[in-house]
Amino acid sequence: MSEVPMMDAAGREAEVTSKRDWVPINLDLRDTWFPVAYSADIGERAVRRIVHAQDVYLWRDGGRLYAAEFRPDRLEAMRAGASTFTNGSGFYPAVERYGYIWAWYGNPDNAHEELIPNIPFLPPDGQGIPRYTQRAVRFDAASPLSVENLIDLTHADFLHANAIGDSQSENDVVEVHSTSETVTRIRNVTRKSVAPVMRWIGGVRAQYQDLRAVLHVHLRNNVCISYPNFTPGYPIPNVQPFVPVGKHRSRVDQTNYTVHAPAPFRWLMPRISYVIQPQDNSVLRPQNARYFESTERRDLSSRFDGPGNRYRLLMVRLAERQQRGDFGYGADADPSADISAVLGMRG
Amino acid sequence: MGRWWAVALSEAVQGDKALAVTCEGEQLAVFRDGRGAVFALEDRCPHRRVPLSPGPVKPAGLQCPYHGWTFDGATGLCNDIPNLRRDERVPARYAARVFPASEANGFIHVWRGKGTPAAELPGASYRAAGREHTGSAVANIAFEQYLDVMLDGPECLLSFPSVHITDFFLGDARRDGGHLVLDRGAVWKGKGNGPAFVRDHSLWVRTRVPLTGGDIRVELLSADEDPLVTIFIAASENRRGTTSLVWRGFLHTAPAPLSWRWRMARAIGRAPFAIFPHIDGAAVAALEVAPSRDRRLAKTDASTPAERVVPVQERCAV
Numbered sequence: 304m305s306e307v308p309m310m311d312a313a314g315r316e317a318e319v320t321s322k323r324d325w326v327p328i329n330l331d332l333r334d335t336w337f338p339v340a341y342s343a344d345i346g347e348r349a350v351r352r353i354v355h356a357q358d359v360y361l362w363r364d365g366g367r368l369y370a371a372e373f374r375p376d377r378l379e380a381m382r383a384g385a386s387t388f389t390n391g392s393g394f395y396p397a398v399e400r401y402g403y404i405w406a407w408y409g410n411p412d413n414a415h416e417e418l419i420p421n422i423p424f425l426p427p428d429g430q431g432i433p434r435y436t437q438r439a440v441r442f443d444a445a446s447p448l449s450v451e452n453l454i455d456l457t458h459a460d461f462l463h464a465n466a467i468g469d470s471q472s473e474n475d476v477v478e479v480h481s482t483s484e485t486v487t488r489i490r491n492v493t494r495k496s497v498a499p500v501m502r503w504i505g506g507v508r509a510q511y512q513d514l515r516a517v518l519h520v521h522l523r524n525n526v527c528i529s530y531p532n533f534t535p536g537y538p539i540p541n542v543q544p545f546v547p548v549g550k551h552r553s554r555v556d557q558t559n560y561t562v563h564a565p566a567p568f569r570w571l572m573p574r575i576s577y578v579i580q581p582q583d584n585s586v587l588r589p590q591n592a593r594y595f596e597s598t599e600r601r602d603l604s605s606r607f608d609g610p611g612n613r614y615r616l617l618m619v620r621l622a623e624r625q626q627r628g629d630f631g632y633g634a635d636a637d638p639s640a641d642i643s644a645v646l647g648m649r650g
Numbered sequence: 651m652g653r654w655w656a657v658a659l660s661e662a663v664q665g666d667k668a669l670a671v672t673c674e675g676e677q678l679a680v681f682r683d684g685r686g687a688v689f690a691l692e693d694r695c696p697h698r699r700v701p702l703s704p705g706p707v708k709p710a711g712l713q714c715p716y717h718g719w720t721f722d723g724a725t726g727l728c729n730d731i732p733n734l735r736r737d738e739r740v741p742a743r744y745a746a747r748v749f750p751a752s753e754a755n756g757f758i759h760v761w762r763g764k765g766t767p768a769a770e771l772p773g774a775s776y777r778a779a780g781r782e783h784t785g786s787a788v789a790n791i792a793f794e795q796y797l798d799v800m801l802d803g804p805e806c807l808l809s810f811p812s813v814h815i816t817d818f819f820l821g822d823a824r825r826d827g828g829h830l831v832l833d834r835g836a837v838w839k840g841k842g843n844g845p846a847f848v849r850d851h852s853l854w855v856r857t858r859v860p861l862t863g864g865d866i867r868v869e870l871l872s873a874d875e876d877p878l879v880t881i882f883i884a885a886s887e888n889r890r891g892t893t894s895l896v897w898r899g900f901l902h903t904a905p906a907p908l909s910w911r912w913r914m915a916r917a918i919g920r921a922p923f924a925i926f927p928h929i930d931g932a933a934v935a936a937l938e939v940a941p942s943r944d945r946r947l948a949k950t951d952a953s954t955p956a957e958r959v960v961p962v963q964e965r966c967a968v
């Protein structure tokens with residue numbers, strides 16, 4: 304018998320993390336693109352979205368997209384109060400891609416389109432993305448807590464047991480890779496029991512299936528790109544960008560790209576958010592207030608928290624770097640690089 | 651020194667569900683094992699800080715709803731991290747905060763603070779002798795105010811059917827150990843010239859309010875001092891200036907002659923008292939301070955310096 308091997312790589316990371324504060328509400332990482340809205344949601348009438356407590360008004364006029372600090376009718380009157388986020392112009396850099404409007408949060412001089420994360424399974428021009436794949440949900444917690452929840456695998460057996468099924472499998476191996484800007488978690492499961500939702504409406508008649516699930520997280524903007532691939536079955540790629548509305552709430556315009564799955568699963572599966580979101584929120588909501596301040600009572604971890612602790616560590620490092628005034632992307636970071644190999648996409 | 655607090659009704663903690671309670675502002679999860687023994691853990695998982703109380707009670711203890719870590723009720727030790735291999739063990743220091751818990755006369759008590767738990771439980775002084783009426787609530791009033799108002803104007807906090815509680819105190823509050831006891835006049839409604847002009851009160855309401863701690867006893871007495879109704883109310887500080895309440899009370903079986911209304915009420919099982927969960931702010935604000943002044947003074951005298959300045963952090967530590 305041995306104790307949990309805390310001193311493997313993940314364990315050492317947990318130790319390092321535990322020496323630092325994990326106060327996710329204080330993380331305000333800049334110089335990044337946030338997918339603030341579905342392109343299809345923005346027309347001529349201005350819509351207000353909020354990123355890190357900063358107003359972003361979106362509208363179209365004469366076929367052009369605008370992202371501004373103020374409502375169009377007040378823009379002229381208020382422009383003098385425009386912030387450094389728009390260099391005093393009132394207008395944020397904004398780009399449409401993958402069916403989203405991406406607004407720049409940070410110094411506009413550093414806004415380059417190459418810093419928009421690559422999402423290889425979505426059409427870059429956003430054409431043909433069905434609306435049934437798009438679903439907006441909200442979480443009552445700081446965004447990083449939601450990202451932790453997504454990285455975390457073992458909670459599905461408890462919090463989502465009814466929707467996702469139990470973890471009975473022959474073999475379940477988790478790897479984590481990272482750069483200064485991303486965390487990638489890869490899970491390989493062989494011969495797991497088929498998730499109930501896939502069996503009921505997904506047309507998968509087999510009793511067991513293999514799963515390779517890759518989650519690729521961009522640290523600055525909490526854009527989580529996920530590629531779970533089931534055999535037999537099909538991939539259910541999805542994007543979950545946890546846009547921090549403020550310190551305590553996040554908004555997620557999800558894209559569950561089920562277009563390659565059979566009907567009716569294709570249409571119904573994105574609705575699983577309505578089941579999953581309240582379950583996750585039931586823990587996130589009380590968690591939030593318990594992370595307001597650094598405490599002597601550090602979180603305890605098991606080896607299953609390796610990926611999550613790596614995430615915490617990298618977030619803290621990035622925040623420290625930004626505190627020192629360094630907002631640049633490291634040599635190991637290239638958000639727009641093609642990640643289809645990372646995700647393990649076939650074909 | 652710490653103290654026992656009655657935090658829950660015995661019957662409110664059953665089966666494989668834990669009960670979330672708040673005592674001295676701190677959230678606790680109270681539950682039973684298969685043999686009925688009661689336990690209290692801080693309602694905070696040491697893994698990722700989520701409340702434990704929504705989780706199921708398993709044979710090994712209370713299981714966190716988030717990742718299934720399971721905590722032994724007696725020691726707080728984490729004895730199961732699901733998904734671990736058979737040859738892996740949970741590190742010895744992994745534990746949730748545990749609070750001694752004990753049960754008496756229909757109340758579950760939790761020991762909070764330093765020292766060895768005292769032998770005597772607050773609920774031990776209550777013994778039902780008649781059909782019980784019980785309840786729990788979170789009242790919209792701060793804890794210390796609740797205790798003060800129980801002396802200055804209990805009619806703001808509770809009622810007896812057809813009884814008018816007056817604010818004519820019979821004497822001053824007398825000290826009884828760690829409590830102040832005060833009698834006040836009461837009359838049956840709709841009889842005589844009105845409460846201010848009765849020659850003698852037909853009823854008395856006796857309130858017994860603690861200087862520290864939260865065990866309150868309220869009695870409705872006949873003119874001959876025979877108890878008609880006894881209520882034990884356990885109060886403690888909840889969050890944001892509210893107060894947790896749990897209570898049990900009963901109508902004495904062979905009290906003095908009862909009005910026909912009370913006989914009816916007893917026949918149909920109606921409670922012989924009501925504890926208010928919603929307190930009338932205007933009525934409380936209008937109360938003049940009277941006997942509660944003695945409580946505040948006695949409290950200052952009684953509290954040893956050590957007791958007065960124990961920081962919250964230490965009070966929680968067990």
Ligand code: FES
Pocket residue numbers: 695696697698699700714715716717718719
């Ligand atoms: S938060 Fe309790 S088990 Fe993870």
Ligand SMILES: [Fe+2]
Pocket residue numbers: 452453458462463579583
């Ligand atoms: Fe989840």
